[in-house]
Amino acid sequence: MSIPLNDYSITVYGDPYKYDPALQMAFEATVANSIIRGQIAKTSVGKLVLSRIKNGPGDVEIYPRYKAGLNAEADYKLKSNSSGRLIGKDPHKIVVWFKPQQWKETMPASQATIPTNLRAFEPGMLRDEVLLHELVHSGRLLDGFAQSSHKLAPNPDDPAPYADADSAAYETIEEFMTILVSNIYLSEKGQKVFRASHGVDGYPYILDQAQSSSEGFLSKKSNLALVKLFCETDRLAPKLVPIDTLFNPVRAYFIKNPLTYTVNGSLNN
Numbered sequence: 304m305s306i307p308l309n310d311y312s313i314t315v316y317g318d319p320y321k322y323d324p325a326l327q328m329a330f331e332a333t334v335a336n337s338i339i340r341g342q343i344a345k346t347s348v349g350k351l352v353l354s355r356i357k358n359g360p361g362d363v364e365i366y367p368r369y370k371a372g373l374n375a376e377a378d379y380k381l382k383s384n385s386s387g388r389l390i391g392k393d394p395h396k397i398v399v400w401f402k403p404q405q406w407k408e409t410m411p412a413s414q415a416t417i418p419t420n421l422r423a424f425e426p427g428m429l430r431d432e433v434l435l436h437e438l439v440h441s442g443r444l445l446d447g448f449a450q451s452s453h454k455l456a457p458n459p460d461d462p463a464p465y466a467d468a469d470s471a472a473y474e475t476i477e478e479f480m481t482i483l484v485s486n487i488y489l490s491e492k493g494q495k496v497f498r499a500s501h502g503v504d505g506y507p508y509i510l511d512q513a514q515s516s517s518e519g520f521l522s523k524k525s526n527l528a529l530v531k532l533f534c535e536t537d538r539l540a541p542k543l544v545p546i547d548t549l550f551n552p553v554r555a556y557f558i559k560n561p562l563t564y565t566v567n568g569s570l571n572n
């Protein structure tokens with residue numbers, strides 16, 4: 304059994320739960336119907352992330368994250384040859400590992416009423432927000448933006464592009480781009496508290512108030528450089544411009560730098 308979402312080139316497989324058909328059906332229905340169709344596809348950012356996968360050169364399979372203690376994750380699926388030996392990664396097939404029960408479904412009332420200037424809870428951790436994040440990774444992986452091993456934390460022995468102490472919290476370029484899009488999704492949902500890191504030790508998880516608007520975010524040099532890179536290279540970027548919400552640095556960047564449409568178009572046509 305599985306639930307194919309043909310509109311998005313995504314299939315939800317509960318196979319690892321096949322010893323318990325009720326559990327398998329519940330997993331597939333929750334992910335495909337409640338979260339993807341019922342939540343993610345109802346937002347502008349979600350629609351764009353899903354149609355990017357649909358129009359990309361491959362497809363996505365979602366399985367339960369059944370090993371305890373591991374986070375959600377998206378990566379290329381391993382390919383095997385006719386005798387079953389693994390022969391590397393398939394660039395056209397993404398696997399997402401995700402367990403809905405690991406994340407809250409809605410924001411607890413206690414969090415919803417905390418004044419946003421207190422910034423007292425971890426944003427981006429509801430189940431639809433976690434899955435959206437993995438689907439952003441999936442679309443970029445299919446488009447060839449492979450996860451680079453280079454850390455954004457500066458390393459004098461191994462200089463890497465865009466490495467900067469101020470963006471080190473995001474860990475890698477891929478995480479910066481994915482958290483950027485996920486934060487625009489949070490903003491579209493009406494939230495005012497955003498994520499500031501990939502959860503690396505020693506860095507704040509919550510974006511400070513000064514950076515929590517489009518202009519505030521872009522006023523930091525390290526953010527501006529990476530937003531510019533995203534706007535110039537990712538075909539999702541120009542499509543995000545119409546989303547007029549408190550936090551959408553991509554929109555703000557294109558409005559100030561209209562030539563970026565041309566750069567992006569020439570790379571993605």
Ligand SMILES: [Zn+2]
Nearest residue numbers: 436440478481
């Ligand atoms: Zn990530």
